[in-house]
Amino acid sequence: MNGFIDAEGARMQDFKTDEARWLAVASRDHAADGAFWYGVRTTGVFCRPSCPSRAAKRENVTFYTGIAEAEARGFRACLRCRPLEAARVVPDFPM
Numbered sequence: 001m002n003g004f005i006d007a008e009g010a011r012m013q014d015f016k017t018d019e020a021r022w023l024a025v026a027s028r029d030h031a032a033d034g035a036f037w038y039g040v041r042t043t044g045v046f047c048r049p050s051c052p053s054r055a056a057k058r059e060n061v062t063f064y065t066g067i068a069e070a071e072a073r074g075f076r077a078c079l080r081c082r083p084l085e086a087a088r089v090v091p092d093f094p095m
Helices: 007-014 018-026 067-072 083-087
Strands: 037-040 045-047 061-064
Touching: 018 061, 037 067, 045 067, 061 067
Parallel strands: none
Antiparallel strands: 037 045, 037 061
């Protein structure tokens, strides 16, 4: 093994536990964006880990591995960090 991990593998590996995810949210870690999303029970909103909104209390936060999962639980997208826009992938088309 060469000791290197691709960026996607490292991203998913780093944020597997709720503790690691909470640390990423608390520090607004942009590297965690796309690895998971979090919902805040008191507001009914889900966000990207780097969301600049006011920090939620840990006991009000749940973590999701995908946007569809957060929406299925009744959360709506944050108007500040716009997680639906951040999740869009624009395909590269040859010109």
